[in-house]
Amino acid sequence: MIKEIIVVEGRDDTTAIKRAVEADTIETGGSAINARIIQRIALAQKRRGVIIFTDPDHAGERIRKIIANKVPGCKHAFIPEADATRKGDIGVENASPDAIRHALARVHTSYEGAESLIDMEDLVGAGLIVHPNAAARRMEMGNILGIGYCNGKQFLKRLAIFQITRDEFISALAQVEEGGKE
Incomplete structure (x- = not known):
């Protein structure tokens, strides 16, 4: 239960x-x-x-x-x-x-008001914003991290409020780069 x-x-x-x-x-x-x-x-x-x-x-x-x-x-x-x-x-x-x-x-x-461990530059570098496939990459990344799909600004906010660590972010990004295998 x-x-x-x-x-x-x-x-x-x-x-x-x-x-x-x-x-x-x-x-x-x-x-x-x-x-x-x-x-x-x-x-x-x-x-x-x-x-x-x-x-x-x-x-x-x-x-x-x-x-x-x-x-x-x-x-x-x-x-x-x-x-x-x-x-x-x-x-x-x-x-x-x-x-x-x-x-x-x-x-x-x-955790509302939590300090972000990832910043906007990290999203740009990961191709999650300002990239031709940013939306698809955010969807895949959100699924891997278990935080769902949203736009770039909301994605950054979710990374903060759910306290996604830099290591978790990098690991999920590697999975996206490899084709999304979990």
């Missing part, structure tokens, strides 16, 4: 989580998160801890940001888009139990 309560977007996500692991969930009901749901998440965070596990799409990232801003100290699980896509539909509900377990095994805790 996972101690923390996993926050997901809907019922189908809860079903997928319960196929993969024994855990309790809170469903946001999609992107229209109301104050009552935020209160439930805040109580869950205080009592047991929370893992935010939203879809790897724009709406899922929006929900993740809203929760993280209103309920500090949440943990985050990210699933690669490729593992959450079936017949063109992107969502946690489409992920295999193995993909869900893998994402939950790589949970990160955010």
